[in-house]
Amino acid sequence: MTTRQEWIRYLGLGGLVLICLGLLGLAAWQLVQLERQMRIDATENMIWVFGQAQIEAMNLALALSDEMPPQQIQTRFDVLLSRLTLLEEGPQRRFLENAGISETLAGWRSGLLALDPMQGADPAALRAHVTALVAALRGKASLVMSYEWQIQAERLDRLGRLHRLALVSVLGAALAGLGLAAILIDRERRLMRGRLDRLRAEKLAGDLERERETSENNRRFADLIAHQLRTPLAVIDSAMHRLTRRGGPVSPELVSEKVAVSREAVARLVKLTDTALMMSRLERDAVLPHLSAHDLRDLVTSVIDDLVVTAQDRDPSRIRQQAQAAPMVALCDPALTGEILSNLFCNALLYSPLDCRVDVEVSQSPTHIVCRVEDRGRGMSAEEIARAFDRFYRGSGHETLPGSGLGLTLARHLARMQGGEVSLMPRAGGGLAAALYLPREVSA
Amino acid sequence: MILRHRIARIALIAALLLSSMPAVAESVLLTLTGAVTDGRVDLTRADFDAMDWHELATSTSVTDHQPEFRGVLMRDILARAGAEGSHVRATALNDYVVDIPIEDFHRFDVLAALYMDGVPLTPRDKGPVWIVYPRDDHSVLADIRYDMRWVWQLVALHVQ
Structure with a gap:
């Protein structure tokens, strides 16, 4: 006008x-x-x-x-x-x-x-x-x-x-x-119409921005998966190549060594595929937690037992679970909680030297059951901690280590679905402390 | 014939003079009847003189300027006559009759005026007594319902 x-x-x-x-x-x-x-x-x-x-x-x-x-x-x-x-x-x-x-x-x-x-x-x-x-x-x-x-x-x-x-x-x-x-x-009607138009335009812009973000995420995810797939595949290929190399006979020791290496690479591939699948299901809201009362100490023990089999190269025996006499009953989904704990333990093993131990302690506050995982690695700065839960974020200097950059994102997402939380803080004396909070089971 | 007329006239004048001599002090100006002391109270000029006199300048509905009235308060007259009632029926020389609530005399300083602009009121004008309301002091009084109560040539009040 x-x-x-x-x-x-x-x-x-x-x-x-x-x-x-x-x-x-x-x-x-x-x-x-x-x-x-x-x-x-x-x-x-x-x-x-x-x-x-x-x-x-x-x-x-x-x-x-x-x-x-x-x-x-x-x-x-x-x-x-x-x-x-x-x-x-x-x-x-x-x-x-x-x-x-x-x-x-x-x-x-x-x-x-x-x-x-x-x-x-x-x-x-x-x-x-x-x-x-x-x-x-x-x-x-x-x-x-x-x-x-x-x-x-x-x-x-x-x-x-x-x-x-x-x-x-x-x-x-x-x-x-x-x-x-x-x-x-x-x-008044014109004003209202103008306001509605503006809101619609804002919503459209938001949608576009989200769409762009999703597409960017997908691209990065595809890059990462390709990169993470490539490493174990290269390991398996190299082992096969060594075993089939023409020349002298292959010793049984060499065979078992290369089989172990290959199996470890396959396990990593499976893990990666599982994480990607879980992420995809979460995004489709296809995961529903089945909450029931579980003693978090038992869950911790069984996750550590699993790691002994699947993560031999990082020496899971370094994990020290602090003895705790009282039951620590949380209201949680055992499968989802196992996924979170496994993720936190693997991180602690991966980002700390092989000769340093990892402490795991289960305790309780008036409202929550807390599982604290402390490593003695390099630790993280406040900025790194602030960004650690972003998708595809990798700690500086760790780009070469295996990992999807989705682990912590997934862990926090799963914890919140159960009314809990995952947080990181520097450990007193060096290293990083990760904590999982789950709501206490309130027995009537 | 002429002589008879003359004699009659002289007799008449003499009679008028004789009757008016004592009448100046004695003639009754206002008669109160009804619920008053002994059922009847006659007020002469001397009775009026014995009361407090007040002055009041106000416009009226029948004159142009604001005449200055002088007289006694209506409520003083009723008090002097020991009147007990809610209304007075005022009667004028020309048989004009109107009922006035006694409450009027307590709400407003209503005057029983005997003088207008310093001149005594006579029956040839609006005398001997003219009930005058303070019309300019209260806007509610500039109304036909109060104008009707401005009784002139007032001679009798019947308290009921």
Whole structure:
């Protein structure tokens, strides 16, 4: 989207907000006006006020014609005077002026005052004056009434107009609000779509990276296997070549020596194939541990016994298992655990001089059974230990020794599958210590 | 005929003068009936003078400016008459009748005004007594329901 379009969008949004707020403000103002105009004023009661003046004039006329006592006549006179005074006061006078009546009423009050009975005025003249006043008021009463209703109707019109305007304002504000909501929802949807696209792209990039890694791993694995296959095959080939060399007869000693060498090479090939197979099965998640209670001391002993047969060239008798009286029962899969132990022992034998012993000790912590394997070889630096569990990692200077670079990776993977762990640390006094942790069997 | 008229007029004036002489102090301005001391209390100008006077400037619904009223508090009048009740029925010279809750006189300083702008109120205007609410001090009072209680030419209060 270009900057120009973006600007137009923002202007439209701001405009809608302004319209919405403006219309709401207008509606609020109109409602305030409405509230103010809804008050009833006493001056709007002119029909009553005028009617009262009319009644008092008639009362006085009646009192005069009935020749009531002077005191009563005086009271009626005073009250009528007060009504006429009231009609001449500010708000009332303005109303009458607007109704066009005020001119014709002017003079009646002063005329009445001149005929004050208290001043001994002529009752007959007063009666005539009041009778004329009654007639005059009667003539104007309907004008007052129609003007009053005119005012009221106009006021209602005004209120209705304000009310309609407020309604239109609110409706307009609602429309603007709807527009605003539509724009915001649209914007939110675009944002969401953008976020989803980005996530998908990230996932794709991750997948690609993983795929690349896998392919690189496979390539390195193929290289390694080829290299590791090559060495024992070369050994066997050389032995066969020696036995079939033309020339003097082959001594039985030479035959048994070459057979031993060949068998050892074959064993290494088998081991390599097993490791590759296991790795492949693990990657397919085809391995499920069958956990049960086993004494780790017994597993250690049987693995050492196996090594005596399969790893003669590294002198397995160097392994010293520390005597431990108490049973060390772990919850583990015996086959997988045997694989781990075999791997750790072989490493210890392989990476330490032939005249140095390897210590194996089984102990227990509150939660785990621990098997510690200590060699007296060159040991490893902290960086090497940190990388030792990476696939295909080979210790520096050990590239020529047999090994797939998968052993420790496999060992740790198998340990974790059983809720355990494999870790390496430098041994005090030189060499390396490897430890296998397995969860203790909790007997009920 | 003319003589008779003249005699009658003189007699009338004399009678008025005679009756008005003591009336200045004695004439009853306001009569309270109903739940008051002995069922009836007549208040003369002297009774009003014996009470505390107050002043109040307020706009009204029937005048343009803000007149200055002077008189006594309605609640003081009711207290003086020993009134006990919830309402007073106010009656004016022109037979205007309206019920006013006594609570009004305690919530607001409602005046029984005898003077407007320093001029005594007379029956020819809005006297002798005009009930005046402090309309400008309380916005709630600028309402037709209170305007109706501004009784002018007040002559009687019936407490109930």
